[in-house]
Amino acid sequence: MKVTIKLFAFFRESRFKIENRDLEKGTTVGNIVDVLGIDRKEIGVLMINSRHTTLETELSENDILAIFPVIGGG
Amino acid sequence: MADKIFRVNMSTLTTSIEDVPKSWAGHGGRGLTSTIVAAEVEPTCHPLGEKNKLVIAPGLLSGTIAANSGRLSIGAKSPLTGTIKESNAGGTAAQILAKAGCKALIIEGLPEKDCWYSIALTPDSVTISEETELPGKGNFAVIETLSDRLEGKHAVLTIGQAGEMKMSSANISIKDPDGNLRSSGRGGLGAVMGSKKIKFITIDAKDGKVAIAEPEKFKEANRVFAKALVDHPLTAGLGQFGTNVLVNVINEAGSLPTKNFTAGQFEGHEAISGETMHDIIVERGGKPRHNCHAGCVIQCSQIYNDAKGEKLTAGFEYESIWAMGADCCVDNLDQIAEADKIMDDIGIDTIETSVAFGVAMEAGVLEFGDGAGILRILEDDVTKGTGLGRIIGNGTGSVGRAYGVTRVPVVKNQAIPAYDPRSIKGMGITYATSTQGADHTMGYAVTANILGVGGNVDPMSKEGQIELSRNLQVATAAIDSTGMCLFIAFAALDDETCLPALVDLLNARFGIGLTGDDVVALGQSILKTERGFNMAAGFTAADDRLPDFFYTEALPPHNVVFDFTDEEMATFWDF
Structure with a gap:
């Protein structure tokens, strides 16, 4: 299945901004985070299709996954 | 030495230094400005009239070595909202005011004579002087002129042309450790200072120190x-991306108010994001990290240079960038930075003014995305106080009323910021x-x-x-x-x-x-x-x-x- 992955802030360093990937069914958000070599402890916000999600969630066809480190401002 | 209340009466042009009343002793910063405004200002008074008071107070820990403790509170009845107001900013004033032994500076009354004044505060005096050189000038000229005119380390609070013209979005600007400006931005407190005909306030703590029990x-x-x-x-x-790191996450969440609050995502979000801003700052030799006051360990401020590598603006915040960017559909960070600099110079709230531009765009005053048009109106109209300039300078609600727009994002007449x-x-x-x-x-x-x-x-x-x-x-x-x-x-x-x-x-x-x-x-x-x-x-x-x-x-x-x-x-x- 095709999934779009978007990375933000310092997660982009040595990785990418946006990439389309072909993934096996049953792939979870956590699997992708691990494959990308992102430390789970550094994660602040995860969204699928602009809604918050968790590491355990399984992705579906055409999902857009956004991965942010812990960030803030205001 | 115990902290004192410094009082300036602009009606009589007299000053006094008073003991702190017992009921105010446990307060500082916003708690103190709001307590004093509630105690001494008639709630129904006109915010630009004789009965309003401008109250300036450092926080309870300001002037000490405590990390991140250098924020200043300024309070009054707001000419924008008609409510009580506390506007909070960095810069050097809170720390120097606290070291001068000032618990709060209260400025009351209105002068009879049609001229401009300045106020100078030291640990044992507060004085009023007539000022003839700087009225009509922007905040950067005030900072530059005063650094030549004064000896020693001074805090400076100043108003630009917007405050002089008593626009409801006028702010009070505060010098930071490197001569940049921080703003008590919201609620039009610059207009209150302007109504009292005070162009600037300087504070010199001499060798004063805050006592620690x-x-x-x-x-x-x-x-x-x-x-x-x-x-x-x-x-x-x-520290790395500044508060502007929020553009992409708020956009991703579908909550980045766009095109005068008609959508929650902005096509040009990447161009105005914290990530892009960081790369531009580094490429042009600016500073991605900068502190708005001494002792800050977070350093979310920054120095943003233009394409020639010259300083364009500092303290370039998410809400300002969102307002001029997504809300007005301008996807050019250099134009937004230029507008930020002009607004800092004339002393007007970047949030209120930019959201006002969004409503003006909906009214057809200019097209959405017209960053050059915004810069032109800021320089030709707002700075000079033309009719259009005053409509915009009086805020988002003012533009909505003048042009009959119903989609006007305000509560109590103050513009809603960057989160739908x-x-x-x-x-x-x-x-x-x-x-x-x-x-x-x-x-x-x-x-x-x-x-x-x-x-x-x-x-x-x-x-x-x-x-x-x-x-x-x-x-x-x-x-x-x-x-x-x-x-x-x-x-x-x-x-x-x-x-x-x-x-x-x-x-x-x-x-x-x-x-x-x-x-x-x-x-x-x-x-x-x-x-x-x-x-x-x-x-x-x-x-x-x-x-x-x-x-x-x-x-x-x-x-x-x-x-x-x-x-x-x-x-x-x-x-």
Whole structure:
């Protein structure tokens, strides 16, 4: 299945901004985070299709996954 | 030496230095400005008239070595909202004012003579002088001229042309450690200073120092406190990308108000994002990290250079960039930076003014995306005070009324900032119930709604939002009294050592025995004091709501409306 992955802030360093990937069914958000070599402890916000999600969630066809480190401002 | 109240009467052109009344002794920062405004200003008075007072107070910990404690509170009745107002900013003034032994500076009355004045404060004097050189000049000229004119280390508070013209969005600018400007931006306090014909205020602490009751305990508490700030993972991102790191996450969440609040995502978000801004700053030899006051360990400010490598602007914040960017559909960061610099120079709130431009675009005054048009109107109209310039300079509500627009994003006539309340409902509660009009800093529910800081509350569900906003508003009122930067709240929400260390700092500074519960009670009492002033000024529960269109126009991409009833909203005040 095709999934779009978007990375933000310092997660982009040595990785990418946006990439389309072909993934096996049953792939979870956590699997992708691990494959990308992102430390789970550094994660602040995860969204699928602009809604918050968790590491355990399984992705579906055409999902857009956004991965942010812990960030803030205001 | 005990701290004093410094009082300036512009009607009689006299000054006095007074003992601090007992009932004010435990207050600082916002708690003190609001207590004094509530005690001494008639709530129904005209904000630009003789009866309003401008009150300037450092926080309880300002002027000490405590990390991030250099924030200043300025209060008055707001000409923009008609409510009580506290506007909070960095710069060097809070620390120098505290070292000068000033608990608060109260400026009252209006001068009879049609001329401009300046005020100079030292530990043992406060004087009024006529000023002839700087009226009509922008804030950068004031800072430059005064650094030549004065010897020693001075704090400077100044108004630009907008304040002189008493525009309702005029701010008060405060010199930072490197001669840049920080702004007490919201609520038009620059117009109050302008009404009193004061162009600038200088503060020289001489060799004054803040007394610490228990120095060893203070040092130890500060070590724990600063460690909690530095260790919070959010601190790294703020230092690297500034507050503008938020553009992409708020856009991704579908909550970035776009094209005068008609959409929740902006096509040009990447071009104005914190990530892009960081790369431009590094490429052009600017500074991605910069502190707005000495002792800040977060350093979210920055110096943004133009394409030639010359400094263009500093303290380039998310809300300013969002307003000029997504809300006006301008995807050119250099144009936004240029506008930011002009607004700093003429001394006008970047949020209020840019949201006003969004409404003016909807009215057809200029096209959405016309960044060059914004720059032209800022220079030709707002700076010079033409009819159009004054309509825009008097804020978002003013533009809506002048052009008959109904989609006017304000609460109590103050522009709603960078988080759409339909898809971040906790912010809707804060905007509607805040004692100050729409203001994200009053109760930053983005934490649990979007960022996963201090827990998780579904941004599109009503559940838990009123309680979240209430807890944040209470905590914020207390933090704003300490002189601490609000960004300590991120660590305070997640690190259990942070708040006790802050209470220990207060106790060691004054030799007292506050508990965490006392700090909560302080926050609650400040909110009630402010609410009491507003009700006496004529506000009712009916004012605690959002504009109609938030309840009727669904916001893409989530297609949601704001759906709290007025009765539900009223339960906010059940404490």
